[in-house]
Structure formats: C-alpha cells, structure tokens
Amino acid sequence: MRWRRRLGRIGFWLLIAAITVFALFPFYYAVISSFRAGSDLFTVAYWPEAFDPSNYAAVFQRQPFGRNIANSIAVAAAVVTLSLVLSLTAAYSLGRVRFRGRTTLLFTILSVSMFPQVAVLSGLFELIRVFGLYNSLPGLVLANLILTLPFTVWVLTTFMRELPKELEEAAIVDGAGPWTLVWRVFLPLMGPAVVTTGLLAFIVAWNEFLFALTFTLSDEKRTVPVAIALMSGASAYELPWGNIMAASVVVTLPVVVLVLVFQRRIVSGLTAGAVKG
Amino acid sequence: MLLTLLLVAGWPLARTIWFSFTDARLGRIGENAFVGFDNYLAYFDGQWLGVLADGLWWQSVWNTVWFTLVSVSIETVLGMIIALALNQVFPGRGLFRAIVLIPWAIPTVISARMWNWMLHDQFGVVNDLLMKLGLIAAPIAWTANADTAMWAVVMVDVWKTTPFMALLILAGLQMLPDDLYEAARVDGVHPVRVFFRITLPLIRPALMVAIIFRSLDALRVFDQVYVLTSAASDTMSMSVYARQELVEFQDVGLGSAAATLVFLVIALVIVVTLVAARLRLGEAGER
Known part of the structure; x- marks a missing residue:
C-alpha cells in the first residue's frame, strides 16, 4: 500500500512538472533565442549559452x-x-x-x-x-x-x-x-x-x-x-x-x-x- | 451609459449588415447603391456569384468548424487534467497556478510568433526535438504544409487557452461538497470510478459553460491564423476570409456579407444554447 502511494506521489509531481514545462517552454525558448544573434540563431540550443543583447538594440533602432x-x-x-x-x-x-x-x-x-x-x-x-x-x-x-x-x-x-x-x-x-x-x-x-x-x-x-x-x-x-x-x-x-x-x-x-x-x-x-x- | 454601449456595439453591427446589401468599396465607403442579396448569392452571365457561391468561403467555414471541434476537445481534456491537479493541496500550488496562467496572458499574436519560430522548418526546436527522439526522419514544414498547418494553428490555440478552460473547470470543482468524496473514500470506491460517477456528472454545468464560451471564441478565430499562415486557403478561418474581402480586396459589400454570416452563425449557436439552457432549467423546475 505504501509503495503504491509513493508511486502516486511521484506520478503527480511528474504531471505537475510536465504541465509546467508545457506552459513555460515557448516563453523560455523565446528568451534564449532573443539573446542569440547572427548565425548563432540557426543552430538549435536548449540552454542559455549566449548572451548577446544586439537583437534588443536592433528592435528599437530599426x-x-x-x-x-x-x-x-x-x-x-x-x-x-x-x-x-x-x-x-x-x-x-x-x-x-x-x-x-x-x-x-x-x-x-x-x-x-x-x-x-x-x-x-x-x-x-x-x-x-x-x-x-x-x-x-x-x-x-x-x-x-x-x-x-x-x-x-x-x-x-x-x-x-x-x-x-x-x-x-x-x-x-x-x-x-x-x-x-x-x-x-x-x-x-x-x-x-x-x-x-x-x-x-x-x-x-x-x-x-x-x-x-x-x-x-x-x-x-x-x-x-x-x-x-x-x-x-x-x-x-x-x-x-x-x-x-x-x-x-x-x-x-x-x-x-x-x-x-x-x-x-x-x-x-x-x-x-x-x-x- | 447604456446608450453608449448600444451606440458603440449596435450601430457598427447595423451598418455592417446594411453594407452587406450594397456595393460599397473601401475607398468610397460613403457612396453606395443597394444591390439586394447580390453579395450573398447572385446569378450573373451564366455563373453564380457572391459569398455563398465562393468555394473559398465554404473552405473557410469547414476550416473554422474543424478548428473549433478539435481545439476545444483537446482543451477540454487537458484543462480537466490541469484543473484536477490544481484542485489538490500541495506545496507551491499558488505558484503553479500562476505558471499555468502565463500562456493565457501572452498576446495571441506573440504566442503565434513564438510557436512560429519553434515550428520553423529548418531551425525550429520542435523538429529538432522530434528528430532527436527519432519520431520523424526529416524536418517538417509545419506551417507551410497543408496537412500540418491546421495542426499548428490548433497547437497555438491549445497552448494559449487551456489555462482559461482549466480555471473555469477548477471553479466548478471547488464548489463540489467534500462529504461526497469522504463517503466514496470510506466505501473504498476506486478514484477513477469516483471521477466518472461523481465528479463528472456534478461539474457538467460548469463544464458546459466553459465549452460553450471557448467554442464561441474559437468560431471567430483570427489572430493566430493570420500570423501563422497569413491568408493560405488551407487554414483560412471565416474571420480571415471576411477581413480579406473587406480590406485587401476593398470589397466592403462582399466582406460585410461574409462578416454578417459569421455573426449569424455565432448568434445561432448562442440562441440554441440559451434555449437549451432554459429548457433544462424548466425541467429542473418541474421536478
């Protein structure tokens, strides 16, 4: 009985995590993409590696x-x-x-x-x-x-x-x-x-x-x-x-x-x- | 004040309906002649003209209906799961609720753009992910391909409006009495059974309200279709069709006729719903 409840708990938290990722990922991905400029942008990245604010400057100038x-x-x-x-x-x-x-x-x-x-x-x-x-x-x-x-x-x-x-x-x-x-x-x-x-x-x-x-x-x-x-x-x-x-x-x-x-x-x-x- | 509302909402609607019976053009909207039902359907020189004879219009009607059915169904199921999760007491629930709410608050245009980028055929993260998982062999041009473009539009809508659905269902869940669940627990009823036998019937009214609200909203979809695929006929919705006639083709008469039809479709749905609701209320009152 006990291990079943624990399994249920883990399942519940996995569900919460999945929903959180689903809700936040597009925004997160937009943020990391926005800091990648030039040809950097054309490789897929999952983690914030670059920090290049030139996109932000360009938006306001162009x-x-x-x-x-x-x-x-x-x-x-x-x-x-x-x-x-x-x-x-x-x-x-x-x-x-x-x-x-x-x-x-x-x-x-x-x-x-x-x-x-x-x-x-x-x-x-x-x-x-x-x-x-x-x-x-x-x-x-x-x-x-x-x-x-x-x-x-x-x-x-x-x-x-x-x-x-x-x-x-x-x-x-x-x-x-x-x-x-x-x-x-x-x-x-x-x-x-x-x-x-x-x-x-x-x-x-x-x-x-x-x-x-x-x-x-x-x-x-x-x-x-x-x-x-x-x-x-x-x-x-x-x-x-x-x-x-x-x-x-x-x-x-x-x-x-x-x-x-x-x-x-x-x-x-x-x-x-x-x-x- | 009520006059303001009437003026602001009623007057333009009345004018739109009037324009649909005229040959008004965008540049000279003031001078127009009455043409009867010609914008809807007319027989001229051996061929049928007007909105109702336009294959593109029927395509857009079909697209919109398909979009509404599919996206609202997915949203209902996902919204139900999220609402059930939110109904549990767990540490960080407030934060979780806020996180769930974020997609709803992001402007539709921007979420469409974000997804547009994620679904990019060459550099998009979705293709990359699916290829790494071995689910697809070659990148898919999601928004350009006729088969997948509509799914892209559905995806954006699901992402953005599931929170709204979840919140409405949650509000229904929170009104349920606790002692019912207590009794079911004592009797050792399986949770899945509890859900289908107790929860679902009890929240049906709240669920219906949520579904109707979302469907009416989905029937007038415009923003994400316009941004994701602009005016491609594979995904064109009724609203996009009407605006295209109106603004791009400058044909106020025809565009207004299409807009009036959109209005009629939605009004019909509202009336049917209200009548059904009243009938059910009547039944409940007689008992």
Whole structure:
C-alpha cells in the first residue's frame, strides 16, 4: 500500500512538472533565442549559452518600437479608465435599480461580448472615418471599448449585487444622491473588484490585434501586437527571428509580472465573469 | 451609459449588415447603391456569384468548424487534467497556478510568433526535438504544409487557452461538497470510478459553460491564423476570409456579407444554447 502511494506521489509531481514545462517552454525558448544573434540563431540550443543583447538594440533602432509600446500603453490605459468609469455607473443601475427588462438587458450585454469582431469591422470603419479617427489612437480606444465594456459591466454588476442593501439605504437616509452613492459608498467597497476588472480590461486591450491592424496605417501609430506581426526582413523568407523574439520578450515580460503578482485576482475575475452567469 | 454601449456595439453591427446589401468599396465607403442579396448569392452571365457561391468561403467555414471541434476537445481534456491537479493541496500550488496562467496572458499574436519560430522548418526546436527522439526522419514544414498547418494553428490555440478552460473547470470543482468524496473514500470506491460517477456528472454545468464560451471564441478565430499562415486557403478561418474581402480586396459589400454570416452563425449557436439552457432549467423546475 505504501509503495503504491509513493508511486502516486511521484506520478503527480511528474504531471505537475510536465504541465509546467508545457506552459513555460515557448516563453523560455523565446528568451534564449532573443539573446542569440547572427548565425548563432540557426543552430538549435536548449540552454542559455549566449548572451548577446544586439537583437534588443536592433528592435528599437530599426523601427519605432518604443513608440509602438507607448501607443499600446496609452490605448490600454485610456480603455481601462473609460470602461471602468462607464461600467461602474452601468453596474449601479443594473445591479441596484429595478426596472423592467433588466435581465434581458444583462443577457444582451453578455452576448455582445460574444460578438465576432469582424461583424462590426466595416461599420466601425465607417464610424471611425466619419469622426476622422482613422489611423489614430482615439479610434483604437473607441474600437476596443466594444471588447471591454460588455464584460466589465457584467463582472462589476455581479460584484455589485453581492454588496449589502442596508449600506445603500443608510446612505440614502443620510441624503446621498446616486452619484455620491456610486463614488463614495460603492467604489471604496468594490476596490478589489475594480482592480480585477481593470486588469482584465488591460490585458484585452494590450492583446487586441484585429482592430489595431485594420484601423491604423503608419508605423508610428501601430500598437505592439501589430508591430510584431508585421515585422519582416529583406524578403518574406528571411524573417528577423532574433528581433521578433526580442520584441516578444519585451512585450510579454510586463504581462508575466502582472500575472505572477495578481494571479489570485485574475482567477477570481475570470470565473466571476463566466460561472456566476 | 447604456446608450453608449448600444451606440458603440449596435450601430457598427447595423451598418455592417446594411453594407452587406450594397456595393460599397473601401475607398468610397460613403457612396453606395443597394444591390439586394447580390453579395450573398447572385446569378450573373451564366455563373453564380457572391459569398455563398465562393468555394473559398465554404473552405473557410469547414476550416473554422474543424478548428473549433478539435481545439476545444483537446482543451477540454487537458484543462480537466490541469484543473484536477490544481484542485489538490500541495506545496507551491499558488505558484503553479500562476505558471499555468502565463500562456493565457501572452498576446495571441506573440504566442503565434513564438510557436512560429519553434515550428520553423529548418531551425525550429520542435523538429529538432522530434528528430532527436527519432519520431520523424526529416524536418517538417509545419506551417507551410497543408496537412500540418491546421495542426499548428490548433497547437497555438491549445497552448494559449487551456489555462482559461482549466480555471473555469477548477471553479466548478471547488464548489463540489467534500462529504461526497469522504463517503466514496470510506466505501473504498476506486478514484477513477469516483471521477466518472461523481465528479463528472456534478461539474457538467460548469463544464458546459466553459465549452460553450471557448467554442464561441474559437468560431471567430483570427489572430493566430493570420500570423501563422497569413491568408493560405488551407487554414483560412471565416474571420480571415471576411477581413480579406473587406480590406485587401476593398470589397466592403462582399466582406460585410461574409462578416454578417459569421455573426449569424455565432448568434445561432448562442440562441440554441440559451434555449437549451432554459429548457433544462424548466425541467429542473418541474421536478
């Protein structure tokens, strides 16, 4: 009996190790590839042997990659702020105020988050043209809101519903209006939820590709995913893999750190968005 | 606020559907004429035209459906294994959960690029590894070969979204009552039996939600296909097809028609799911 249990333990740890390798290897391999330059790159290596930062230098010199990163940060920050402000207000009315068709409305919002992005592509393209936002960052912010708003509203509403009603009633008795209520009473209480939702919205905006690819034209306006996807060498068969890997590592590192620091919150936010529905 | 949402999401959708009935071009999107269903299907000069008569469209539909079925199945099985592992108490569980989450957070484009490099036909690590293990004799051009390109796309998707699946299943697992397992253990039921007889039936609702979410997501796949194989017809998905008509060929009418069809397919899946869920709820209520 004892040896069987020990065997089971070993098997379990082997499984954990296998999953860890599977999850981390591509990233690990990108990191070691990014430090190998020139012809070094064209031999397969499993261990970090070389440490040549020239790929990193090349990424920033050969194209406006610093600018692309700044664009991505600006777009993601604006999207997070706007969608949090808008969805907090919406969550209040959806979670607290009773009105007819509330459930239907909630489900409509949820199904919007399941929209295929291409379905709004041409309509959005026209809208962005009309507003004169083509090839500009505000245009991307507007487009990204379609992706983030449905789930930020949904997640914040589920959190809002869990707050005790007495609190709200006490505040109303004390003469607080709806605005004070949202900003002074609910916001402090929902701090963790807001951080979680903000993080998820950030990741969505940071990763968004289709809109950014379609609504921008010049190198200077591109966000990071588009810049990396369109990186090419002298010919189609000569992709600068070292540079691509270096750029990938630069962009991925902050996200990995975010995940490691906030994993508990991300998990709770993801599951709140899906399971409680 | 709700008006904003309606405006931001509803208006473009309505315009897309409208464009699908016009002959709009990308350069002069403002001036267009109503052409009815011509973009979908038309009979002109002895041949059928429109999206529904385009072999490439049907190829992309088939690709997308195949991709969805295969990748979601693999993700469900792997996600289940990871969720069961995460449900155990062991030292370093928090760290392990974070590690599992990393692929999910990496932008799709970048994970596609990373895999693209790993699957490189001459210098890729995957070929090297498989050759060292003696599984293949010569390097395979994974993304260029019609037979393997779709598997490459599936691979990237599995790597990236299995964590999401695992977390949703884990949330379901953690809601299960402990005393059931206690009872099974006391009765000496074999763990495999416990899994199929107790765990699986109990987490079925959570599992279904996860599968549906993932399927809807997979049906609109774009990023990894675009990056891995650009517009090769072997792997073209419905979304890639629609965008190609729209942007590369500048044909807003036809592209919008394809986009509308994508929307209809996904909407249909949502409606069917909702109706099925409601029917099941109704059954449960009557009991």
